[in-house]
Amino acid sequence: MGDLIGKSVKRVEDNRFIKGEGKYTDDFNMDNQTHAVYVRSPHAHANIKGVDTSKAEALDGVVKVFTGQDIADAGIVGSICGWQVDFKNGDTMKEPGHPIMVADKVRHVGDAVALVIAESKNIARDAAGLVEVNYEVLDAVVNPKEAAQDGAPLVHDDVPNNTIYDWELGNKEETDAAFEKAHHITELSYHNQKLVPNAIEPRAALGHFDSNEDKYTLYTTSQNPHLARLVIGAFVLSIPEHKLRVISPDVGGGFGSKIFVYNDECGVLWAAKQIGRPVKWTADRTEAFFTDCHGRDHVTDAKIALDKEGKIIGLRTKTYASLGAYLSNFSSCVPTYLHGTLMQGLYTTPAIHVDVTAVVTHTVPVDALRGAGRPEATYGIERLVETAAREIGMDPAEFRLKNFIPPFDGVKQPGYQTQVALQYDSGNYEGALKKALKNANYEKLKKDRDKARAEGKLLGIGFSTYIEACGIAPSAVVGSLGARVGLYDAASIRVHPTGKVTIYSGAHSHGQGHETTFSQIVADSFGIGMEDVNVVHGDTESVPFGMGTYGSRSLAVCGSAIMKSVDKVKEKGARIAAHKLECSPDDLEFANGSWTVKGTDKSVGFGDVALTAYVPHSYPENEEPGLDFASFYDPANFVFPFGAHICVVEVDKETGQVKIVRYVTVDDAGNIINPMIVDGQVHGGVAHGIGQALYEGAVYDDSGQLLNGSMLDYCMPRADNFPMFETDTTVTPCPHNPLGVKGIGEAGTIGSTPAVVNAVIDALSDYGVKDLQMPLTPQSVWAAMQS
C-alpha cells in the first residue's frame, strides 16, 4: 500500500460540482424529445368517477394524454416490493397492487391519475391543469396505530385492518420473565415522525425507445441503476435486460429516496415507446414532497427493565409502522430487519422482544431514509437508557458504561451474538464513549451546567451511544429473511496499456465521493497517482451488475469487490513480471509501483507490466493478454459501526427555542480511507438527525392533506442552526473485509437524534418534563414548560 489511504485527499468530483457543472439527468436531452407532466390527486382517498382529457388533448402542442385506464388496459402492474415479511401465523405478506397510474381510486395526495405529454414542459403543465378528474372523496386514515384498528378506512379493500404483516423477534417468554422480576421499569411512548427526504435534485427521467435497435434507454436519478434495470425490465415493463440500458449520471443527493424504482419513471419509459419519441419528466419540489418515499413514521410503546444494580435485564417494544399507501421496494424490511434486529443496541440486555405491525395509510409511501430502521431503534433504546438512568439517579454515562458489551475485536475474541439475530463483528463501545467524555470534558461540563442553572439558564447535556448494521448485506442471510435480491456488489478494474486504470463500480455515488475514495484505494494498491485512476459508474451498459449505494455499503461491499479485482490484477501482473525478470512469481514482492525480485534491485514497473499485457510479444506461456478483471463480493456479515455523541443545548426559558451549544462525536467506522470525507459524512448525518429531533416532520390533517408540503413550511436543518461540530474517531477494524472498513454515511443520523432530545429533556429537568414528541419545536418546548 502507498500513502494515499488515510489522507484527506480533496474530492476529485468537486471540480465539476463546485462550478455547477455536474451533469444530472435533467441536463440530458434527445432529438425530437417531448415533455411529460403527471396529473396527481389532490385528495388522500377518493374514488375516480371519471377522467376527461378532451380539453387537455385539444391544447395546441399536446402530443398525448394517458390515464390510469390506459395502464390497466395495457396490463402493466407497477413497481414491486423486494422483501417478503410474512405474518406471525405464517400467512403471506399482503401486497396490494400499485399501478403506474390509478384508474379507479386514489390513495394518497400525489397519486398519479394521468400523464400529459407535450412539445414543451410549459404546455404539458398547462394541459395537466385542463385534465378534469371527477373525484368522490372518501374518509382517510393517516396515523399508523389508528390504521390497524377495526373500522378504520381501508386503503386497499383486500388488506383487512390495513395490516400488511405482523412480526416479532426475540424471546417473548424470557422478556416477560425479566419484567416480572424487574426492580425498576422505564416506559416511553414515542413517534419517530414521518420525514420527507428532500434531496436537492428532484427525481427525473428521460426515456427513449429505439425501434431500429429494438432497445430502450432510460436516464434516471438512481442510486442503483442495475437494480432499476432489473425491476423495470423484469418486473414492471417486461423488457429483456439486454434491451434496456439505464444510465444514472450525476445524482444530486438521495438519502435513500433514489434507491427505489418509482412508477413515475417506469411510466415515462412506457410512454416513450407508445408515442415513438423520447419523453422527459422532471419532478418539481411539490412533487418531491408528495411522491418521493418518506421515511420513519413508527409509533412505538417501549419499556426496559432494570435490576437492583442498574443492569438492563429486559427490553420490549411494540411498534406500528406505516408503509404509506403502497409498498415501495424495501418498505417491508425497514421496520423489521433494519429495526427490530438493532434493539440490542450496545448493551448486554439478555432478554428482548420486538413486536411490529406494519400498516398502510393514506399517505405518501414510506421506505428507507438515511439510517432506515436503525435511527428508529436507536432513538427508542437511547431515550429509554437515558431516562432509566435519570430515574434511578445514576449518571447516564456511567449507566451506559455499566451496561455496555465489553470490547471484542472479532479476531481474538469472537463476534457478539445478540438476542435479536445479528452477530456484531467488532466493537469497543466504552472506548468511544470514554473518548467522547474526554473530548467534551464531561466533568467540567457538568459543573458548567449546574452553574448555568443556578443563573437561571436552562443548559442540558444529552448522550447517545449507537450501533448500526450496514454494509448490506450477506445474500444468503437476507435471502433467508425474505429479501428477493442478493446484496453483493461488483467492480471491474481495467488496467490500460500505459498503466492507467479505470474502475467500473457497481456502487453509484449520489454525493459520497466514490470517485475519490475508490481512486485512493486503487492508486495506493498499484503505487500510481490519483490522476492515473478514474471511476466509471452509473451506466448499466458499462459497469458490472452491482447493487448500488445505500445502507452505508459502498466501501465495505463495493470497495471489497474492488480489492478482489486489485488482487487479481496483482496476481496476473506478478506472473507477467516474473516472465520479464526470469524468475518465479513467488520470488517477487510488489511495492511502490514495482515488482522486485526479493533481495535484489531487479524490478519491473506497473506500467511496463501493463504494456506487456497488451503488447504480449514476450509473454508467459498460456497467459491471456490484457489486464482487466471483474469481481463480485458478497459480504460475510454486516458491518457494525458505532459511536458516542454528546450534545449540549440551551433552552430559551421564555420562548422554548433550543440552541445547540456543543456537539461532540466519536464515531468508529473501522479503518478510514479519507478522513475529510468521513468528517463530511458525519457533519451531514448529524445535521440530518438533528433535523428530525428539532425541525422536520410531515404533518397531516385528518383528511390526509400534507399541511407542510413546501419549503416554506417544512423545516430542513441549515448551517446556522448548528455550532461547529467537534468530531473525532476511534478505529476498530472490521475483521471480515479486506480493507477493514465499516461505513459512515448514516452513522451521524442514527446517533444524533436521541442525543439532542436527551439534552433538551435534561435542560427541562427542573420542570419535571420526562418526555416530548419530536420535532421539539419552540412551541412544544414552551408548552411543556407552562404545564
Place this chain on the structure above:
Amino acid sequence: MIPESFDYQRAGSVREALALLKQHGDEAKILAGGHSLVPTMKLRLATPGTLIDIGGISELKYINDKGDYLAIGAGTTHWMVESSSLVQQKAPALSQAAAQIGDVQVRNRGTIGGVLAHSDPQADYPGVVLALNATIIAEGSGGERTIEAADYFTGLWETALGDNEILTEVRIPTDSANANSCYLKFPQPASRYPYVGCAVAMDKSGGNCSDVRVGFSGVAESAFRDDGVEDAIRGQALNDDTIAAASAKSAEGRSVLSDYFVSEEYRRAMAQVYAKRALTQLS
C-alpha cells in the same frame, strides 16, 4: 414549478409603468424584485396576464436624507436598506429588519416597495414602518399622494393603494424616537418569516419613556400599531416591572393568527416576550 404563461413588459420609468398599468388593467401585476410574486406564480396561486417590471427603474433606487425624513425609493433593495449608514443611524429598526429578510440572494433582489405593496402578513417591514410612523408615497395618473402608514395596511394582502397606483417612495421621519428604534424577530424556522416581529421606536427623557411607538409584524392578519403597549409604557419609568406590565398588553383584544405550528396562545405569549425584549433593549 412552472407558472401559467403571461406577457412581460419592462417599464423604463414610473410614468411608463403607469401607462402600462392603465392599458392592461386588472390582469396586470407590478413586478419589482419578484421574490414574493414569482413564487406564488410558480405555484399558480397568482396568475397575472401581464407583468409590468419596474425592477429596472433606476429612479426608484435611492436613500436620501431630506432633513425631516429619509426618502427611500420603492425600488431600493433590502441589501441597500440593510447596509445604509444613514438608515442605521436614523432608523436602526428598518435596517435591522432588512438584514433579517430571507437570505443574501433575496436581499439583493427584493425591494422595500415590493414588500409593502404585496402586504404579506408574514413580511418583516410592515410592523416596522408603522412603528417608525412612515409615510407611503403612491403615484397614479392623477399624480402623487401620501398615505400615512397607519392608514396603509387594510387587511390580509390588502393595502390602501389604488388599482392604478404604484408605490414610489417610503418616508421615514428622522425624529429622535426613530433614531432609538429596534426590530426583534422570532422567525418561523422554515420560511424565516416572523412568527412575531416587534419594532419599537422610543423617546426617553431621564429614565422615563416619554413617547413610544410599537409595531407588530406576523402576529395578526395585517401589521398593526399596538396602542395597548404604547399607552401602558408612555410616561412611565423604564424598569423591569413597567416593561413587563406594558408588554403583557401585546396584541390584547386583537385577533391573532393561528396555525398548526403556532397556536394563538403561543403567538400571543411570544408577542409579549418580544415586546419586552425590544422595550428592554431601548431602555
